[in-house]
Amino acid sequence: MRKWFPVFALLTILLTAIHAKAQSVVGFSSVDVSVWPEYDTPTVLVIYKITLAPQTTLPVEITLRLPATVQKPNAVAVGKTPETVSDKGVEFKFVPGADFATLTIKATDPNIQMEYYDSGLSKNGAQRQYVYEWLGGFPVANFRFELREPLKSSNLSVDPVLTNTRLDSDGFQFGERKVEYLKIGQKLSFTINYQRNTDSPSTSFLQVESTLPLDQNVPGQSAFISYLPWALGGLAVAFLFIAGGFYWASGRAGRAISRPRKRHSAASEEPVEDEEQVHCAQCGKRAQPGDRFCRACGARIRRGEA
Secondary structure: OHHHHHHHHHHHHHHHHHHHHHHHOOOEEEEEEEEEEOOOOOOEEEEEEEEEOOOOOOOEEEEEEEEOOEOOOOEEEEEOOHHHOEOOOOOEEEEOOOOEEEEEEEEOOOEEEEEEEEOOOEEEOOEEEEEEEEOOOOOEEEEEEEEEEOOOEEEEEEEOOOEEEEEOOOOOEEEEEEEEEEOOOOOEEEEEEEEEOOOOOHHHHOOOOOOOOOOOOOOOOOOHHHHHHHHHHHHHHHHHHHHHHHHHHHHHHHHHHHOOOOOOOOOOOOOOOOOOOOEOOOOOOEOOOOOOEOOOOOOEOOOOOO
């Protein structure tokens, strides 16, 4: 029994190492790749949506190989579901290279979304060519490639051929290709050829349209004609108010101008200081200016007589 103990110990160590190695291999349940040539720039917009395999231990760092013509990703997001991914606090590192670039992402949740612009679009006059390549590195249970054909393009061909082509509401034509299970290191490429006589991005040809006609039947909107009676009524009231104010103000001003000044009778005026004061020689009553006879006794008023 003792002689078998070293054998059992060795087998246990080997099985533990194999199990640990199996756990360390990160796999993807699904990878969705959307390729949009000349969408909003003269380059190619590539969007990845990745779901980690359920057995993956989180957090985990994954390193993707990208073409050397790829620019630094403009968005990297992680979330519990594809609908709740967020770029807030996501740690990633991009390293360019001559043969390929690498993007290392620290995934704290099982769903990853990232997008970048690839300058690898080849142009020869009106002829365009772009080759997308999945450089492997991880096993993938379900791989899906989607192409959005640029507006104002023609004679599109893709190798391998895409299926399920359709148009969206903006006039873009879509096509896709699904591949079940890619092994570690297995590469996959799509060669895209088309013709286009303009370098303007597709977004410059989009027209912004309302989902409903802008009339009185659109919720939250009303035709101006429905408010016209109220507007005219308000203007009329404002005009009457202003006119009444002017009339009242002009009436007050007219009354102020036409009001007669109070006149003082000659009898109530105070005698002028320097005017000669004359008294009746008979009774001594002071005479008023202009009197010829005394108002008290009737005697003749003598003015300036010695």
